[in-house]
Amino acid sequence: MRYKIILLLVFAFAKADNIIAQHDNNTKIEQEERIDIAYFPIQARDMVFTLSKARKKIKYYKETDGSLITYEAKFKLNGYKYSIECDQKGILIDIEVLIKKKEIASSVLNIITNNLKEISNRFKVEKIQKQFVINHQDSLSISNRLESNDFDNYEMIVAFKKDNKIYRKEMLFSKEGELLKQRSVKKLKYDFILF
Numbered sequence: 001m002r003y004k005i006i007l008l009l010v011f012a013f014a015k016a017d018n019i020i021a022q023h024d025n026n027t028k029i030e031q032e033e034r035i036d037i038a039y040f041p042i043q044a045r046d047m048v049f050t051l052s053k054a055r056k057k058i059k060y061y062k063e064t065d066g067s068l069i070t071y072e073a074k075f076k077l078n079g080y081k082y083s084i085e086c087d088q089k090g091i092l093i094d095i096e097v098l099i100k101k102k103e104i105a106s107s108v109l110n111i112i113t114n115n116l117k118e119i120s121n122r123f124k125v126e127k128i129q130k131q132f133v134i135n136h137q138d139s140l141s142i143s144n145r146l147e148s149n150d151f152d153n154y155e156m157i158v159a160f161k162k163d164n165k166i167y168r169k170e171m172l173f174s175k176e177g178e179l180l181k182q183r184s185v186k187k188l189k190y191d192f193i194l195f
Contacts, residue, residue: 027184028170030065032072040071043090048073050139051084051095051146083129092137095146096129096155104128104154111177112154119169122161129155131172151175157185 037045040060052058052075061072063085070093073084081098101109116123130151134142145151154173159166168185 027186028065029186030063033062033064035060035062035071040073041086041088041090044071044073044084044086044092045090047086047092047137047139047142048084051142052077052082092134092142094134095132095142097132097146097151099128099130101125101128108175108177112156112173115173115177115179116158116160116171120160120162124159125156126159126168127157131155153180 037058037060039062040048048058052073055075055077058073058075061074063070063072069088071086071088071090075082083096083098085093085096087093104112116125130149131153132142132145132150133152136142153175156171156173157168158171159168169182170185171179172181174180
């Protein structure tokens, strides 16, 4: 009987901790689940087909970050990985394009690196994306922005090591390198192999 009570208390505290963490806007606890196209918002489907140039290999996902639910379509085009994010109604939020560090101008990369060094001297940039924030739901203007590389921000996932602890942050930088926003990202299980 005593073990059942202890076990029940452990689960109750774990659930309460999870609920508190999900309500913290400075922590990203994102869960991504692959879905069929039938569950992807109808209004966004045509836009995805147009922007992906009707690629056959489009993968659809439902993302949950706390109470926020969004949808993503991912595909490759011209050697780049694209991600189109929309809300539950199918209104586009942003488009992200995965890039390499060498694609960032050296002057901007120096500014970003200095910002990262203020947090910790030991860090590893795990992912870099150009972010195109979508204000107008017009496929022609969006296509023109993508083709002319008229992006808004850089979004990065960065792993830091400080005081023998590894933690990650999702960081948003302007295209000039100014830090706009940052939030913690839930740990992955392979932290020990990073540093």
